[in-house]
Each structure stands twice: as structure tokens, then as C-alpha cells.
Amino acid sequence: MAEDDTRVTRAPSIRDVARIAGVSHQTVSRVLNNHPSIRVETKARVQRVMDDLQYRPNRAARVLVTSRSRTIGVVAYQAAHYGPASSILAIEQAARAEGYFVNTVNLEATDPESIGQALGHLLDQAVEGLVILAPQVRVFETFDELNLSVPFVTLQSAGASRNTLSVDQVTGARLATRHLIDLGHRHIHHLAGPQDWIEAEARMHGFLTEMSDRDLPATAPILGDWSADFGYHAGRELLRVRDFTAIFSANDQMALGFIHAVREAGLDVPRDVSIAGFDDIPEAAHFWPPLTTVRQDFPELGRRAVALLLGRLSDDDRPEVGLVPDLVVRGSTAPPPF
Amino acid sequence: MAEDDTRVTRAPSIRDVARIAGVSHQTVSRVLNNHPSIRVETKARVQRVMDDLQYRPNRAARVLVTSRSRTIGVVAYQAAHYGPASSILAIEQAARAEGYFVNTVNLEATDPESIGQALGHLLDQAVEGLVILAPQVRVFETFDELNLSVPFVTLQSAGASRNTLSVDQVTGARLATRHLIDLGHRHIHHLAGPQDWIEAEARMHGFLTEMSDRDLPATAPILGDWSADFGYHAGRELLRVRDFTAIFSANDQMALGFIHAVREAGLDVPRDVSIAGFDDIPEAAHFWPPLTTVRQDFPELGRRAVALLLGRLSDDDRPEVGLVPDLVVRGSTAPPPF
DNA sequence: ACCAGTCATGTGCACGGTCACATCGCGTTC
């Protein structure tokens, strides 16, 4: 019966606001985008109506006409770990503070097909920029080949290229290695990450460089998978020969597993074996013994990625310096037994 | 000069495809939404043109006209931790598999204003559903008061209401407590999580219930903040009196810190003190000693949340059963010293 | 042979914003 009444209460549009405020829809649009030439009085009136109606601009309509989505995409891999999770969290917060939305895709695998699919998903969203947090060689290669029309920043990729941002892994690894050498260790093994991870490669490189600079023989690194499980099994293996006095592990989890193996063998850390890790996860300070490790600032990395991306988006390009990691010395390292 | 040429290469639209394929835009639309009545031949032709043009449907336009965003929002708090991070990851993957997008907002604080702001951000995106992963009493209260028009599922909220999904925390806590009691412990302290966290409350409740069922005196739980740091400091405090033989910690991190304190006091786990945790983070198996803990399946929780939400969205409601946690017995628990 | 029903396809409009351009009043310049 009430024919002139809007049947299903539709969300108020810019025109509804305009009608009630007694202005044109364009004036409302101007208020929304705070255009300079609007009388304060008019602006206030429109604003009041918007508040009364609890008006919310329709993003889809806006995106449609401006073709700007104000969304950035994040491509992540194995992001349940502390490091990437912290970075992603920081990315979201930083982006939101700038009025951007974040859409994350978690890769299940790193083959080109999975990547293509993930990317398609993000492109459907018309993302304006991409942060890639899947630091594997093949992932980067795939992205390079894709010739994206969207600007992107890669994290943890250890390169020095323009669109890459990372903590200086090589320096971090050298810091840890140097620390062990300075303590008097001569036989140090490196528990590396998976071969195809860029960070793993960089840390390994740092380790090997430092060793050779100090004229120490470096045995072939053991290639692991980042997990505590692997560290444990590697430890059991290595302890059968025991031709080392110190271990530099490419992350804290593997270090933890290694310590487990050492203890299980009836040996002590750091009395019999010194161990240094990488990342400084919040738990590392409470390992037994507390772990000497290399700290990197994951949230800061995320924030910078957003700054770089948004800076780039607005053609306001400034070079970013690499983040420098810190060595945190705790109880897991000591001079070797003699 | 080339006047009929599209100047700035605009992305191809449904009409471009239509023109080239020699059909109407509506037919293309039908192909897109695979409408039943289309000749296979026509469909194939259109599809080919779409491929040639690398046509991608414009989501904004689609959202605008259908007012369905196919996006679900996630509200998270302290999501860098293993548990929530794993759930969120699983949510994203499950949602993507269903063609949905996920937009996560990470709360910086849990006051109503922060929540309102976060929610506004998500509503701007026209989310069709919400998963709330911020298991604090005040957060839920705020959401209840908000009277959302969007369906939402709360995770980790331990209630039995219709839109709540969680691992049965009370049962988990009782399992761990019972295990300690069965080993012969009589004086057990509970290291609880922050009072306003629903999970913390539930675990505490489970602990107290089990203790009283077995006619054992329960001392007031120590209210912590989930961190290993707190566990460590609590341990140092408690060990000065040492009126207990076992500890049930509300999460693995605090358990780790506690072990640290025990060791630092020159005591042994489990010889002098038994310790059980909660969550079974991947590192727990390699603590020293490996931690007895309660495992919960975070990814499964995330997947179910999506299923529940999408099921609800399509009015295809089926009740979900609570997830049951498992007790994983490792080396950190043993009979008490006598 | 006629009408109804279905299939395959086309036509025009609506969704809710923004953009380009038009309009109008008013102060300023020569």
C-alpha cells in the first residue's frame, strides 16, 4: 500500500543525502572528497544529513568509476611462522592507517600454477600494489616473468634492487658467525634453511664468507626445512661424529631442535656445544639455555614495505636503506671446551 | 590520427568481448555466470575471445550491481601468535577455495572505539560475513551491542551459542589437570591467561572443576599475559615458596618461561616440578624437556568457521559440533618427588 | 494449423559514485 516507500530498506546513496540536504548529488560528492570550494555552511549541512542517515559511501561504485581500488595485495608463503605473520600484521595496520585495504593470499605451493592462481585472485580485486612475502627463488622468478602491470615490493629477498626490501641477512649471518669465531670456535657447522629460500641462501652466504675471511674451513651446510623437528634430527646425526664445537642455525626453531638433540645425548649447551640462531622469536629468550640469536625487526619491515609501495604509487620515490639486524648474545654460546 | 583506436589501453569489458564475438553483452554475461541456456558453440566462441583478450570481469561493477561482495571479514587480535595465525591462514584458504575474498583487520586495542573503527573499515568493504578472532570478553560484548546486520562467527569463544565455534577448552584443561593428578600430584598451580580472555577463563574453569572433582585444594590461579616472559617471572616468584609439585600453564609459551625459571633455580623438570601446557605449538615437542600439552587444531577451526559462515549465508544451517582437543604426553610431566 | 512452452539471444536500464562541463553571482581590472 505504501507505494512511495522504499520497500527493502536500501542503503542510503549520495542522492538520498542530496535530496534531504537540498543540494545536488555532486555537492555531496564534493563534501565526501573534501573539495575546497564549498561553503562551510553547506558542507556542515550535508555532513549532518550523512550522519543522520548513517550514510556510508559505496566502495564498489567508487572503485568502478575511478578504477582505483585502494587495495594492496599480499602474497605469502608459510605465514603461520612468527616472522612473516608479524610482517603481515604490520602491513595491514600500516595500510589501513593510509586508508588502504589489504588482501592476503596464502600460497599452498610455490609452483607457477599456484602463483598464477593466487595472483589472479588478487588481480580480480584490482589491487594497486603487491607485497610478496614468499622468499623463494622460484617465486621471484615466476613474478619476474609475469611482467606485472602492478607495482610490487618483495620482502626478504635480500637483493638490492629497487623494489626489494629486506633485513640484511648476510650481515646478520656474519655477526653470528663472527661471534662464534671470536669465542674461539674453529669447527662450526651451519644448519641452513631450504636451498631455494633466498634468505636461507643469504644466511649461508654470510656464514661462508665470514668463515673464509677468518681462514677457517667451512664444511658443507646442512640443508634443513626451518622446523624444530629437522633441527632435532640433524642434531642426532651430527652428534654421532661430533666434529664441531659450535652450530650456527639459520633460524631459532632449528636451533631449538638441535639443542634438544644435544641434551638428549647427555651433553650440555653451551659447555659442550655452542649454538646461535636467527630471528629472535619471542620464545628464544626462554629456551634453555636462552638462545644467542640475530634479531630482525619484522614489523618494521612490513611498515616499510607499505611506505615503499605507497610512495611508489604516488611517484614519490625515495630509496630505502636496508634494515640492519642485531646480534643478541645470550647463554647458548660460550668458548669451546678444550 | 587513429581516431577509432582506444587511446589509453583500457581493460577489455564485457562489451568488447561481445562485439568481437559477435554477440550481445548479455550473452557474454551469461557465459560468465554459466547460465544453462546457451548453445555450447556460442559459449565456446565467447570463451575464446575472452581468453584472447585476457578478459577479467570487473569485480567492482559486479559488486555494485549485485550488492554481493563475496568478501568475508576477519577481526583479529594478537594474531602474530601461532594459534590465531594458523586459523587465519586456514580461513583465507578455505574462503578462497569457495571464491570468497578475505579482509583481515588486526585490532591494536580492544576498546569499543578501535573495534568500531575496524568494523567500519570492513563494512566499507561490504563484507558479507565476519569471523571474529579476538577472544576477549569486552570484544564480544561490543559486538553483541552493535547489533550487526552481517552474520558473524566468533572463534575461541567457548560458548555454545549458535554462531560460536571453538575447541572445547574446558575439556582440554581438565585433560591436562587430570593427567597431573593421576600422576600423583596434589599441589598444582595454574598459570592462567589474561582474565578477560574467554579461552583463559575456560581453561581456568576446567582446571578448577577438575581439581574440585578430585577433592583437591586449588590455589588462586596466577593471571598472566600468555608470554614466555611472564611465565619466567611467575616461575621465579613461585619457586621462592615452592608449595607445589606441578604447574598447568594456560599456554605453551608461559610453560616455556616457567621451565626456564625452574632450571635457573637449579631444579629439574620433571624431577622436581611437572609442567603441562596448552596449544601444542610446533616447538613444544622440542622444549627441554619436551612439553606435555593439549593440542588444538587451529587450521580446522578456521576451516569450520568459513563453512559455518558460508553455510549460514546460504541459509543452509547445520549445527557444528565442538572440536575436542587431545592431550599429548611428553617428558615434562612425571610423578611428584616424595 | 494453432497456440503454448521452452530455448537462445538481444535491449535498455539500474547500481552509486565521479568527471567534464555549464551556470550564475560577484568582485576586480583597465
Next chain:
DNA sequence: GAACGCGATGTGACCGTGCACATGACTGGT
């Protein structure tokens, strides 16, 4: 005092898609 610039506002088209409805061809029952 006519031309001009500029501030404040309005008008209509357009972004890319889906929906309601229309159309025409063909099928089948009577």
C-alpha cells in the same frame, strides 16, 4: 562599465556488470 576570473553549485554522461523483459525460432500437443 564591459570583460574577466573565480567561487559555489548544478546537469548529464559514464564506469562495467546483471536483471527484467522482449524477441524470435523451434517443438510438441491437440
